[in-house]
Amino acid sequence: MIRITSPSRLHLTLIDMNASWGRIDGGAGISLESPHITISAEKSEAIEVIGESLLKERIEAAVRNVLPEGQGIRIIIEEDMNTHVGLGSGTQASLSAAAAVNELYDLGMSVRDLAIAVGRGGTSGIGVASFESGGFIVDGGHRFSDKGSFSPSSASRADPAPVIFRHDFPDWNIVLALPDTQGAHDAKEVDIFRKVCPIPLNEVQEVSHIILMKMMPSIIENDIESFGHAVNHIQSLGFKRHEVKLQHQAVRDVMALMQESGAYGAGMSSFGPAVYGIVDNKEDAAYVMEDVQDHLDRTIGGRVIVTKANNSGADIREV
Incomplete structure (x- = not known):
C-alpha cells in the first residue's frame, strides 16, 4: 500500500490575459503544507474509492x-479539502489518484505525463508544479495559437505550462482564511473569462514588471516587506482585479483587515474566496488570525488557519 499527501496551492495571479505577444495565461503561486489531500491506495480487482x-x-x-x-485499485480518502475555494483541490485530487496508479503499477509516468492524462494544467501550471516540487512558482503560460481562447483549466485541453522560475518559499507564516462561500467555477468561470478578456496590455505589463522586479527578487532575498507590497499591488491589476471584484464584500474586507492587523501583504487566491496574509512570526499570525476569525463569525462564517509553504511537493511513500 502507498500513501500520498499532496499540497494545496495559492494562485497569486494570472499574468497575461491579453495575448497580443503570442502567449496567454502565465501565473505565480505558492505551494502550501495545509490544507492538503491524503489518500492511501493498493491494488484491487476493481476500481473502488x-x-x-x-x-x-x-x-x-x-x-x-x-x-x-483489466486492472483495479482501491483508494481510501483519508483527508480532503474544500472544493471551489481557490486552493486547487481538483488538480491535487486528480494528480494524487493518478500518481497512486503510476506507483502501484510501475507505469514510469512523470508528473507532467500524469497531468496531461487527467486533463489538468490547461490554464495554470501552478498546481501541477506544486505537486511535483512545491515552493514559489512562476509559469510561462501557453502559446495562444495552441490554446486558441481565453479559458480556465476546466475548459482547456492545453498541456501544463512550463515552469520558468521555482524557488523555496521563505519560512514565513501564511494566515489562510476560508470563508463559507465558493468561488466561480464550471460554466460561470468560463463566462467570466469570455467577458473580461482580453485584459488591457498596460495592466499585463505592470503585473509582469511587479512579478519580475519585485516579487521574484524578494523571494530570493527573503524580503517579506517587498513581497507583501507586491501582493497588495496585484490585487487591483489585470485579471486579479476582476476576480476580487466578484467577491462578497465580507471576503474583500478580509484582505483589508489582514493588512490592518499586521500582515505585510494580503491577497485572494485564484477565484477565491480563500484569502491569505503573509506574516513573519507566530505572534503576528495569531493576532491576524483572531481578528479575521472574529470578522468571519460576524459576517458570512468560515475558518482561519495558519500554515507555511510546502517546498518539496507531494509526499509519496509505501506504508
Whole structure:
C-alpha cells in the first residue's frame, strides 16, 4: 500500500490575459503544507474509492484515465479539502489518484505525463508544479495559437505550462482564511473569462514588471516587506482585479483587515474566496488570525488557519 499527501496551492495571479505577444495565461503561486489531500491506495480487482468527499468522482475519473486495462485499485480518502475555494483541490485530487496508479503499477509516468492524462494544467501550471516540487512558482503560460481562447483549466485541453522560475518559499507564516462561500467555477468561470478578456496590455505589463522586479527578487532575498507590497499591488491589476471584484464584500474586507492587523501583504487566491496574509512570526499570525476569525463569525462564517509553504511537493511513500 502507498500513501500520498499532496499540497494545496495559492494562485497569486494570472499574468497575461491579453495575448497580443503570442502567449496567454502565465501565473505565480505558492505551494502550501495545509490544507492538503491524503489518500492511501493498493491494488484491487476493481476500481473502488472509499470516503465521503466531494472529490470522489474526480478521483475515480483520474484513475480511469491512467489505469491499465483489466486492472483495479482501491483508494481510501483519508483527508480532503474544500472544493471551489481557490486552493486547487481538483488538480491535487486528480494528480494524487493518478500518481497512486503510476506507483502501484510501475507505469514510469512523470508528473507532467500524469497531468496531461487527467486533463489538468490547461490554464495554470501552478498546481501541477506544486505537486511535483512545491515552493514559489512562476509559469510561462501557453502559446495562444495552441490554446486558441481565453479559458480556465476546466475548459482547456492545453498541456501544463512550463515552469520558468521555482524557488523555496521563505519560512514565513501564511494566515489562510476560508470563508463559507465558493468561488466561480464550471460554466460561470468560463463566462467570466469570455467577458473580461482580453485584459488591457498596460495592466499585463505592470503585473509582469511587479512579478519580475519585485516579487521574484524578494523571494530570493527573503524580503517579506517587498513581497507583501507586491501582493497588495496585484490585487487591483489585470485579471486579479476582476476576480476580487466578484467577491462578497465580507471576503474583500478580509484582505483589508489582514493588512490592518499586521500582515505585510494580503491577497485572494485564484477565484477565491480563500484569502491569505503573509506574516513573519507566530505572534503576528495569531493576532491576524483572531481578528479575521472574529470578522468571519460576524459576517458570512468560515475558518482561519495558519500554515507555511510546502517546498518539496507531494509526499509519496509505501506504508
